[in-house]
Structures are given as structure tokens and as C-alpha cells.
Amino acid sequence: MWINAKAPSLADLEQMAHEMFARLPGEFRSLCEDVIIRVDDFATEEVLDELGAETEFDVLGLFQGIGLPQRSSQDVAPMPNMIWLYRRPILDYWAEHDDSLGEIVRHVLVHEIGHHFGLSDDDMEAIEAKADELAED
Template sequence: MTRKYGPPPSLDTLEIIARDALAKLPEPFAGHLRDVVLIVEDFPSEELLAELEMDDPFELTGLYTGRPAETEVYTGDLPPMIHLFRRPILDEWAGGEVAFEDLVAHVLIHEAGHHFGLSDDDMEWLEDELKKSATAPEP
């Protein structure tokens, strides 16, 4: 894959790509993530890294927090959130042959998918569905 030179994708660009991927997810997965809050930051916070017992901020590309959709919600619960961390995603992207959009979708799907107990095969199917929807002609 040939990469274009220029500035790396910004926080805003990453968020646009992630929101587009969320919008294209098939049901029932999309329904589980309809009210998810998407947070895009350059790096995870020091507090989060300490909580996860991680030293290197480049090791964490994303994180899902929140209760699964089928569990009871309690007063005071925070909404479900997907955190995407731009610099670690850029670092992974720079070292591979995957399109940036595909890598963002991969991180997004895997963070939410593991939380909902999806298998790797299910997550791979979701990624394939996103790729199909990206290449399908508009009706």
C-alpha cells in the first residue's frame, strides 16, 4: 500500500472516521452502540494507564467502558463510552499496511466487541461488513 505524505490525521479526522464506522455497523450490533459516547484523545490519561497497570501509553489504542446493553442500568451510571487514542493508533498505522480508516474501524469494533462478548470471528465479520458498505454503490 502506498501512503500519501502529509500531516497525520487529526483528532477531528479520527472522530469523523469512527463516527462513520459506527453509523455503518449492521444490526443488532449497531443498536447496542446507538447511545455510546465516543471520546477521541491523543493519549490515555496517566490515571487510566495506572488503573490498567500499563506503563507505555502507546500500548493502548482504544478502550470500551460501560455496562453491556443487556444489564440493568443504575442511577448514577455513566453512559457507555468508546475511547480512541490517536497517537497509539497512528503509531500502529505507521508500522503496518492497513488503511487508516480500516485500522480505526478495527479498534472501534474490537473494543466494543470484546465488551459484548463477541468472538474474533464475529468481529472479523463486522469489519468485513463495514468494508462492503464502504464499497457498495449508493442506492
């Protein structure tokens, strides 16, 4: 089975991210209509420097834009909010942990969306728990 196995491509991981997003609670998803999800192999050097990352494997995802708590009616045509998932660090994390790749992608996605909403870690854990419940139904 593993002889012909390949790591998921950027497109595969982006499709998985959209599938994981679709499994999140509906009330949560409805608030994310303007968020664009993208996947790249690694964060840019600029992002790594800005975050103080020691290596390119330290950053699994990034919310880029203006979070809901910081938005103002005075904002002039802001760029779209984006969530970046970084394939190689996610795959590296997956190789070192017992979680499924889908669970890791969902976790990173919820964490980055949480930045969009200004949510606490407890709020994000509750969203993931609700997603688990929905998956069991």
C-alpha cells in the same frame, strides 16, 4: 503530495470514527445508540496503570462503562457508555502496518464496541467482514 501532509487532528480522527461507525452493519449500530465515541491523544495515567500498559502507546482504545451483559434494571442512573480512541497510538500503529488508517480506526472501534456487547473475537471479525462487504456494495 506528502510535503504538506499533516497527521489527522483529534477532531479529524473523531469524524473518521463516526464515519467508520456509520459503515458498520445496521443491526449492530442500532444496539449502540447510547455509546459515545471520543478521541484523545493518549489514555490517562490511571487507565494505563489499570490496564498494566508498559507505555502510553500500548492502548489504542478503551470501552468505559457497563457492558450490556453486565447491565441490570437495578442500575441507578449509570454514566453513559463511552468508547475512547487514542490518536497517537493509533497513528503509531498505522505507521508500522500496511492497513489504512480507516481500517485501523474501524478495527479498534469494533473491538471496543465488542466489549460493550461481550462479543468474542470471532464475532468481532464477522462484523468487520460484513462492514467490508457493505463497503464494496
